[in-house]
Amino acid sequence: MAGRKAIVVGGSMGGVFSALYLRRLGWDVRIFERSSVPLVGRGAGIVTHPELRQALADLGRAAESDLGVPIEKRIAIDAQGEVFAEHPRRQISTSWNRLFEILNEVLPKDIYELGKEFVSFEQDAHSITARFADGTSATGDLLVGADGFRSQVRGVLTPEAKPVFAGYVGWRGLADEARFTPEFRRDVFDTFAFHLPPGEQIIGYPAAGPGNDLRPGHRSWNIVWYRPTTAEQLRRFLTDDTGHEHSVSIPPPLISRSVIAEMRDIAERTLPPQFREAIRIIDQPFFQPIYDFEAPTMAVGRACIIGDAAFVVRPHVGAGVVKAAQDAEAIARHVGGGEDVIGALRAFDAERRPIGAAFVAHVRRLGSYIKREFASEAERSYALANAEPMRVMVETAVLDFMTGGEPTEEKRAVSGA
Ligand SMILES: Cc1cc2nc3c(=O)[nH]c(=O)nc-3n(C[C@H](O)[C@H](O)[C@H](O)COP(=O)(O)OP(=O)(O)OC[C@H]3O[C@@H](n4cnc5c(N)ncnc54)[C@H](O)[C@@H]3O)c2cc1C
Numbered sequence: 229m230a231g232r233k234a235i236v237v238g239g240s241m242g243g244v245f246s247a248l249y250l251r252r253l254g255w256d257v258r259i260f261e262r263s264s265v266p267l268v269g270r271g272a273g274i275v276t277h278p279e280l281r282q283a284l285a286d287l288g289r290a291a292e293s294d295l296g297v298p299i300e301k302r303i304a305i306d307a308q309g310e311v312f313a314e315h316p317r318r319q320i321s322t323s324w325n326r327l328f329e330i331l332n333e334v335l336p337k338d339i340y341e342l343g344k345e346f347v348s349f350e351q352d353a354h355s356i357t358a359r360f361a362d363g364t365s366a367t368g369d370l371l372v373g374a375d376g377f378r379s380q381v382r383g384v385l386t387p388e389a390k391p392v393f394a395g396y397v398g399w400r401g402l403a404d405e406a407r408f409t410p411e412f413r414r415d416v417f418d419t420f421a422f423h424l425p426p427g428e429q430i431i432g433y434p435a436a437g438p439g440n441d442l443r444p445g446h447r448s449w450n451i452v453w454y455r456p457t458t459a460e461q462l463r464r465f466l467t468d469d470t471g472h473e474h475s476v477s478i479p480p481p482l483i484s485r486s487v488i489a490e491m492r493d494i495a496e497r498t499l500p501p502q503f504r505e506a507i508r509i510i511d512q513p514f515f516q517p518i519y520d521f522e523a524p525t526m527a528v529g530r531a532c533i534i535g536d537a538a539f540v541v542r543p544h545v546g547a548g549v550v551k552a553a554q555d556a557e558a559i560a561r562h563v564g565g566g567e568d569v570i571g572a573l574r575a576f577d578a579e580r581r582p583i584g585a586a587f588v589a590h591v592r593r594l595g596s597y598i599k600r601e602f603a604s605e606a607e608r609s610y611a612l613a614n615a616e617p618m619r620v621m622v623e624t625a626v627l628d629f630m631t632g633g634e635p636t637e638e639k640r641a642v643s644g645a
Contacts, residue, residue, distance in 0.1 A: 296322030
C-alpha cells in the first residue's frame with residue numbers, strides 16, 4: 229500500500245534500523261532526532277553478534293571485512309597477571325561510530341531531521357500526530373519511539389514505568405594501541421581478556437581506533453570495569469566539580485576529577501598489571517550507571533517503543549544494538565504494507581515483549597554477583613555460581629541463551645563443533 233507514513237522519534241541505532249526496514253516495504257519514513265548536531269559514539273566498543281550482521285545483510289550492507297577487529301579467543305587473568313584459563317571464541321569487535329556510519333551509508337539524508345525534540349503525541353482511529361518542542365508537528369499512520377533509555381515516547385505511553393539502578397557502575401574507556409608495551413600488544417591486545425576480583429568484573433578487548441581505523445597499531449583497547457556502587461556513592465559520582473548533581477547519568481567531560489582519581493587509585497592498588505596498564509593509557513575514563521528496565525507494554529494504538537526505550541539490558545551480553553535492530557525488523561514485518569497498524573503493533577508487542585523480558589532476566593543473572601553483600605546464603609551461592617570464571621567467559625557478550633544455549637556460528641567455527 230503506497231503512501232503510508234511513519235514517524236520515527238530518535239535517530240540513533242534503533243531509529244535508523246527502523247527507518248531502513250520500513251522503507252524496504254515502501255513506507256514514507258521521517259526520523260526526528262532531538263540532538264542538534266550529528267550523533268557520535270560515546271567512545272565505547274561494541275562486540276558484534278551474527279544476529280547483528282544478519283540485520284546489516286538484510287539491509288544490503290553485508291560488511292564483514294570492514295566491520296571491525298577480529299578476536300579469536302578469551303583469556304582469564306589472575307591478580308598477579310597470569311593467564312589461568314582460555315576459551316576459543318571468534319567474534320568481531322567494532323565501534324558505535326563504525327556501525328552508525330555503515331547504517332548511514334544506506335539511509336537517505338533528506339529523511340533525517342536534527343534538532344527535533346519530541347514532546348507528546350495524540351492519536352485517533354485513523355492517524356497519529358507527534359508534537360515537537362519547536363512547535364512543529366508531524367502526522368502519520370505509525371509512530372516508532374526509538375528515543376532511548378529516558379524515552380519521552382514511553383513517558384507518554386506508560387508514564388508510571390521507571391528504570392531501577394542495579395547497584396553497580398561500569399567504568400569504561402578506550403586506550404590507544406600504540407601506547408601499550410610490546411608485551412601487552414603481543415600477549416593481550418588481540419584477546420578478549422577478563423579479570424574477576426570478588427564482586428567485580430573487568431573486561432578488555434580490541435576495537436576500531438579513532439576515525440574507525442582498523443590497522444594494527446592504530447586500534448583501541450576497550451575496557452569495562454564493573455564495580456558495586458551504593459546509591460549514596462552514585463550520587464557523589466553524578467556530582468560534577470561545580471557541585472551540580474546530575475540525574476541518572478553524567479556527560480563524561482563533567483565527571484569530577486576526584487571521582488576519576490579515586491578510580492585510578494583503586495585500579496593501581498587492586499588490578500593485575502595488564503589492566504593497570506590499560507587504565508593508565510585511557511585519557512578520559514567515564515562511567516555508566518547500570519540500570520534495569522522492562523516496559524509494561526511496547527505498543528498503544530499506533531505508537532510503539534523499541535530498543536532502549538522499551539528494555540534496558542545490562543551490558544553483559546552487548547545486546548543493545550542487536551535488540552534495537554530486531555525490534556525494528558519485527559515492527560516492519562508485522563505492519564507490512566500498513567493495512568492494520570493497530571493490530572500489527574499488538575502482534576509486535578506480543579512477540580517482542582517476552583524477548584525483551586528474557587534479555588533483562590538473563591543479564592540480571594550474569595550481573596548477580598557484582599555486589600559486596602548478599603541478603604541470604606541462597607543469594608550468595610546463586611551469585612557465586614555465576615562468578616565461576618569459565619562460566620563468565622563463556623556467557624559474556626554472546627547471545628547463545630536466545631537459541632537455548634546452542635553455540636552460534638562463530639563458536640562452531642572455532643571449536644569445529
Ligand atoms: C550518541 C550515542 C552514542 C552511543 N555510543 C555507544 C557506544 O559507543 N557503545 C555502546 O555500546 N552503546 C552506545 N550507545 C548506546 C546504544 O546505541 C544503544 O544502547 C542501543 O543501540 C539502543 O539504541 P536506541 O536507538 O534504542 O537508543 P539510543 O542509542 O539511546 O538513542 C536514542 C536517541 O533518541 C534521541 N532522543 C531522546 N529523546 C528524544 C526526544 N524527546 N525527541 C527526539 N529524539 C530523542 C537521543 O538523542 C538518541 O539519539 C550510544 C547511543 C548514542 C545516542
